[in-house]
Amino acid sequence: MSIDKQDVQKIAHLARLALTEADAEQYQQSLSSVLSLVEQMQSVNTDGIEPLSNPLEMTQRLRDDVVTEENRRDDFLANAPQTEAGLFLVPKVID
């Protein structure tokens, strides 16, 4: 299984990673080698086998819909690159 540079740029865009041309070339090789490695799965017959997503096959535990956390807005804003008036600041989204 191999992918081309265009595929790499498409995946990188989906993953929100800015790649240079040189990066894309390098990842084309390394992604292709990982995809070849995982290709051997296709030769295994898994008809009738249920996928396993949780090793203990637990079902999701539910809790009562009540407030359990106190408001710690300032603590959480302290790690943000940019804030204003108690809000996270990002580049302008709508003109």
Place this chain on the structure above:
Amino acid sequence: MFDQSISTLAAQLRNKDISSVELTRYFLDRIAKLDPQLNSYITLSEDVALKQAAHADTQIQHGDASLLTGIPIAHKDLFCTAGTLTTCGSKMLNNFIPPYESTVTGRLQNAGAVMLGKTNMDEFAMGSSNENSYYGAVKNPWNLDTVPGGSSGGSAAAVAAGLAIAATGTDTGGSIRQPASFCGITGLKPTYGRVSRFGMIAYASSLDQAGPMAKSAEDCAHIMQAMAGFDDKDSTSSETPNDDYLSNLNAPLTGLKIGLPKEYFGDGLDAGVADVIMAAVKEFEKLGAEVKEISLPNLNLSIPSYYVIAPSEASSNLSRFDGVRFGHRCEDPKDLLDMYMRSRAEGFGQEVQKRIMVGTYALSEGYYDAYYLKAQKIRRLIKQDFTNALQEVDVIMGPVAPTTAFGLGSKTNDPVAMYLEDIYTLSVNLAGIPAMSIPAGFSNNMPVGLQIMGNYFAEAKLLNVAHQYQQNTDWHRQTPDMAKGA
């Protein structure tokens, strides 16, 4: 003093032979002298440590101490520690001060343990050599030209070199066991869900599990006693009651049934490592155990299954690093998309970006069934192999890794070769069972770890098996020469 057991040090603290502040300063001094050779710590938390130690001394004074009170330990730098830098080995988080405490570090703190600092690791726990850290590679204390293993390489090197009594680690595909093997220490990956993942920076949420790394099984049992157990802050935490990890340590091994999977002893296993493992198995026979060959026929499929499931979950988990709420943000973003794309490209290292892309591809439209779903079906086959085998035997033994620690830089250009190194550890995470690595001897002067795997929630059994071996051998008491230099 650096190579004493937790129970010996706890007795010395209670007898006032030494105070926790003295013990903590002693370790901080050792770190200052020796760690420049190893790079096992990313952050030293000297102020926190001395404050905790002073508090521990007061508790001991008042007769209000647990066995861990005043014992200096280290935490892998992916556990959020309130007020102390937590980087996860990444540039992305090189300014991240968590506003809250992980359950694991919080419970150990409540038990009185002193936090010396945060240990180095492969970025976001992705790696088997600790060479993928933004903060530089860690060196193996047994040979400074070799890797300590990964991703909990800093924790393993620090414990092996006597720069902490014990350390926390996490294991998604072998990240506690393989560095424990390479550095000659004891490490336990508990059953999935046994230890809370709350406050652990996520890599692959259906595989991640935290555990103790220490000099001996007994010390690991002390740490487990404090860290394990149900936590309602982790939605996958198990409500199965905790065992007492200490009370069973001395049970005799007479009649213990050990399974040796033939797939663990095939091509690719280094002959020196195989000799050490077989000698260890003989030792168990002397202790009264019975050995039989078993088969885990789908072992080879654990590599492709893991390298789809783990990157897929990582690509989802790591989408939270967007430059908005925490972590690295690029300079002068021209719009929101530019900010996401450049912040992430600048903040993540190569291996992390690669795994995110593998996962993004596997989860993308049209490929989900062929990759993610297929990998999860194979995951069930791997689980069934273990549950079948564990109906016949009590524990499964084999090597942790095909070789001893390899040279720094020797595999960095061939990532697939590095992935193949994980062949003996990945399947345990896919099945979710517990497993340990214990020191079992040396090959070419480098430590070899024996892997002991058990049934779900059989941690107490594994610790008992390991402890009995350690009562009759002294491989776990060996110390690298560099540790004696201070």
